[in-house]
Structure formats: structure tokens, C-alpha cells
Amino acid sequence: MLELDDASRHYIVAGRTVAALDDVTQHFSDGSITTVVGRSGCGKTTLLRLLAGLTEPSSGRVQRAPSHSIGVVFQEARLMPWLDVAANVAFPLKKRLSEAEIADRVSDSLSLVGLTEARRALPSQLSGGMAQRVAIARALAQHPDILLLDEPFSALDAFTRRRLQGVLIDIWQERRPTVVLVTHDVEEAVLLGESVIEMESGRVVGRVPLDIPFPREATDPAVVDYRRRILARLVDGAPFSSIQNPRRNP
Numbered sequence: 001m002l003e004l005d006d007a008s009r010h011y012i013v014a015g016r017t018v019a020a021l022d023d024v025t026q027h028f029s030d031g032s033i034t035t036v037v038g039r040s041g042c043g044k045t046t047l048l049r050l051l052a053g054l055t056e057p058s059s060g061r062v063q064r065a066p067s068h069s070i071g072v073v074f075q076e077a078r079l080m081p082w083l084d085v086a087a088n089v090a091f092p093l094k095k096r097l098s099e100a101e102i103a104d105r106v107s108d109s110l111s112l113v114g115l116t117e118a119r120r121a122l123p124s125q126l127s128g129g130m131a132q133r134v135a136i137a138r139a140l141a142q143h144p145d146i147l148l149l150d151e152p153f154s155a156l157d158a159f160t161r162r163r164l165q166g167v168l169i170d171i172w173q174e175r176r177p178t179v180v181l182v183t184h185d186v187e188e189a190v191l192l193g194e195s196v197i198e199m200e201s202g203r204v205v206g207r208v209p210l211d212i213p214f215p216r217e218a219t220d221p222a223v224v225d226y227r228r229r230i231l232a233r234l235v236d237g238a239p240f241s242s243i244q245n246p247r248r249n250p
């Protein structure tokens, strides 16, 4: 269970009230993978922070099974600068697992993101994309029930990004966490989401179910068509209800 019920989050910025999230009701089924798109400042990070319990709603409710563990990848890597890569990945596991289990989790997840060689490096010695991959490894190592990702691949080159998109889908299919992933890249949203949520000015203005089997290819005509239609909606404001399954409505 992961749900927002009429959830709003207001901030006072320079004396003005900003509705970062405005009356959002949204259900995320257990084991689903949902992607979120929308312009900069429309409330995507705020939505993730509420789902993670890092921010309280100003009104409304956030419902989450108390037993569910949460892994979060923030928009920026947020590593502990005094710990090396392996110790950063191990840190959230310290209280829960034995030393041997932690060592396995750390080496598995660093290998998944291609950073085995960098395990002894300090954060100051990493590139932006490497730091981002450490943050991804740290979340994956927790085997969380809920995985919340905020632009997790934004600092990566196209090749590494494609590979990690594949890693995420593999992990999701294997362990079935509930995944919510925010991205600015509409193609990525279509490649990774069972449905794509579109946000505008603190509100959810559309939810598009994508009936395409995983793993998906960027060149699949159905992917290309959804991408084109969602982009048109974001850029031109075409009505969201006009987006339907292109396979059924060629």
C-alpha cells in the first residue's frame, strides 16, 4: 500500500504561499513501477518526499504499510564525504545485517552499477555520474519494498544510462518492489513505467497506462508513439485523454 489521499504541501517562499503539491490523490499498487514527468518546479520531488515520509503533508494523508522499507535516490547523490564508496553503500545496512551479508550486498550492488573498481575511492574523487551511481547502489543494496528515484540517471552518459535502466527493470522484475521514478526524459518514462504520471503546477493532470511488455526498446514503434504523444501533451498542452494505446488505436 502506497497512497496519497488529497495530499497538499504548501511552502511560504518570500512571503507568498507556493502549493508545491495541491490536492493529489494517487494510488501506487504493490509491485508496480510508475514514472513521473512534468516541468521543472511542478512538484515531482515534493511528491517523492511525501511518499518517503521525509516531508509531512500540509493537509491530506500519505498511506504506507509501516512494515515496508524504503530506498530513496535523491536528485543529488548526498554521499557522506568522509566514507569511501563501499562504506557509503554499506551505511544504511549496518543495523540490520551481519558483516558478511553487508559485504555481499555491497559488492553485488557496486557490480550492478559498474563501480567495483572504485570501492575504495572517496566521494571527492568521483565524477558526478559515478557519485550518482553510488547513490543508486546504496538504495539497491537495501532491497527495499519501496524504491523512490528522483532523476537517478540524469548525470549519466547515454550508454551507461541505458544499461542502468535495464538493471532497474531486471531488479524490479526479480524482487517486485513498488517503484516510483521521476524523470525529465519522456523516453525514459515510457521505457520504464507501467504507467506514466504527468504533473503540472502541483497537480497530477494525467496517468497513462503503457501496455508494452518489458524489456522495452526505444525503437519499438509503440514506445516511439507514446513518447511523441506525451511530449506533445507536455509541450503543447494537447488533451491528455487523447493518449491511448497506439497498438489498439493505430
Ligand SMILES: Nc1ncnc2c1ncn2[C@@H]1O[C@H](COP(=O)(O)OP(=O)(O)OP(=O)(O)O)[C@@H](O)[C@H]1O
Residues within 6 Å of the ligand: 011, 012, 013, 018, 019, 020, 038, 039, 040, 041, 042, 043, 044, 045, 046, 047, 075
Ligand atoms: N523546502 C522548500 N521550501 C520552499 N519551497 C519549496 C521547497 N521545496 C520545494 N519548494 C517549492 O515547491 C515547488 C515544487 O518543487 P519541487 O522540488 O517539488 O519541483 P520539481 O518538480 O521536483 O522540480 P525539478 O524538476 O526542477 O526538480 C517549487 O516552486 C519550489 O520552489
Ligand SMILES: [Mg+2]
Residues within 6 Å of the ligand: 044, 045, 046, 075, 150
Ligand atoms: Mg525535483
